[in-house]
Amino acid sequence: MESGDMGGVKAPAIFSIQNFCLHDGPGVRSIVFLKGCPLRCVWCQNPESWRTDPELAFKAHLCIDCKTCVNTCPQQAMSAPGIRDTQKCDGCFACVENCPSEALVCFGKYYSIDQLVESLRPEFPYMKNTGGGVTFSGGEPTLFLEFVGQLSKRLHEEGIHTALETCGYFDSEKEIGFLSDIDLVLFDIKLYDEKAHRKFCGKSNKMIKQNLTRLSASSLGGTGPVIWPRLPLIPTVTDTTENLTGWAQFLKNIGISFLTLVPYHNMGDGKREWLNLPLASEFPALTEKHLQVSIDLLEKNGISCFAPGEEDWAQTDFKAVSDPRTVT
Ligand code: SF4
Ligand code: SF4
Numbered sequence: 001m002e003s004g005d006m007g008g009v010k011a012p013a014i015f016s017i018q019n020f021c022l023h024d025g026p027g028v029r030s031i032v033f034l035k036g037c038p039l040r041c042v043w044c045q046n047p048e049s050w051r052t053d054p055e056l057a058f059k060a061h062l063c064i065d066c067k068t069c070v071n072t073c074p075q076q077a078m079s080a081p082g083i084r085d086t087q088k089c090d091g092c093f094a095c096v097e098n099c100p101s102e103a104l105v106c107f108g109k110y111y112s113i114d115q116l117v118e119s120l121r122p123e124f125p126y127m128k129n130t131g132g133g134v135t136f137s138g139g140e141p142t143l144f145l146e147f148v149g150q151l152s153k154r155l156h157e158e159g160i161h162t163a164l165e166t167c168g169y170f171d172s173e174k175e176i177g178f179l180s181d182i183d184l185v186l187f188d189i190k191l192y193d194e195k196a197h198r199k200f201c202g203k204s205n206k207m208i209k210q211n212l213t214r215l216s217a218s219s220l221g222g223t224g225p226v227i228w229p230r231l232p233l234i235p236t237v238t239d240t241t242e243n244l245t246g247w248a249q250f251l252k253n254i255g256i257s258f259l260t261l262v263p264y265h266n267m268g269d270g271k272r273e274w275l276n277l278p279l280a281s282e283f284p285a286l287t288e289k290h291l292q293v294s295i296d297l298l299e300k301n302g303i304s305c306f307a308p309g310e311e312d313w314a315q316t317d318f319k320a321v322s323d324p325r326t327v328t
Contacts, residue, residue: 027132
């Protein structure tokens with residue numbers, strides 16, 4: 001499939017599918033990573049997820065300087081290995097195919113729903129045996145909720161549980177209906193203070209708080225997916241007393257008493273270099289002691305804390321895990 005339009009439904013470019021994952025929902029899961037994100041969190045380790053369209057990356061350390069990319073580009077857009085005129089480049093990715101050393105790579109590929117279901121099918125037995133399923137991540141999969149909703153329905157027909165990870169920044173007036181086709185929403189929260197959220201994530205958090213409130217109400221009312229919040233613990237940014245107590249109060253007010261803490265690890269800037277992006281901000285390493293201080297603070301404020309993959313899903317109405325829905 002070569003375009004992002006699938007029978008009138010906007011289709012995402014997928015930049016990765018990872019199998020046998022244990023950290024993004026119950027059981028053994030496959031994670032489908034969709035390209036496109038409205039936020040720009042300064043600690044982001046997946047910069048290849050930002051843009052919605054497939055994009056070219058150059059791994060200079062693998063280049064053998066054969067100049068095949070320069071000599072075979074149909075648009076004569078490549079002036080030197082990895083250096084191209086983006087006005088001339090039409091995204092054919094012939095350079096990726098022709099590169100003998102995998103120094104040029106393309107992040108993102110379009111799939112139809114049928115193609116995705118078939119590529120996930122070999123994993124279905126592991127998912128079913130463990131109460132697992134498929135998690136849509138990114139990037140921000142709510143940018144493509146109609147597509148994701150249809151894909152989720154197809155997976156339900158196969159008896160597969162579905163989850164979606166979101167930053168919460170989406171128009172719930174327009175999009176919330178599609179979420180009813182998902183079993184579980186892993187809802188990422190970051191900065192409680194709006195100014196700080198703008199500073200570190202690039203956008204206001206007002207809509208995020210509204211969406212979390214709304215989704216929690218529909219979940220508690222039995223009309224929406226299960227909502228499970230997650231907070232990346234970034235030392236000196238999201239692990240402050242003000243931030244943690246702000247979120248603890250907010251969550252309690254909307255009827256949620258649990259949270260997954262996702263520890264920050266600095267994984268290096270390789271992908272930013274490949275994409276010619278500015279390097280990420282660096283933060284101190286998260287120590288066990290700091291992690292424990294955050295857990296103690298949240299628990300003192302009435303929030304049970306979990307590590308990724310160690311959640312107690314029984315805290316929620318999780319019938320769908322042991323008894324996957326069949327949608328006809
Ligand atoms: S084709 Fe690949 S290895 Fe050859 S010059 Fe271009 S990027 Fe380098
Ligand atoms: S994607 Fe196509 S047009 Fe763009 S630099 Fe590569 S070969 Fe040239």
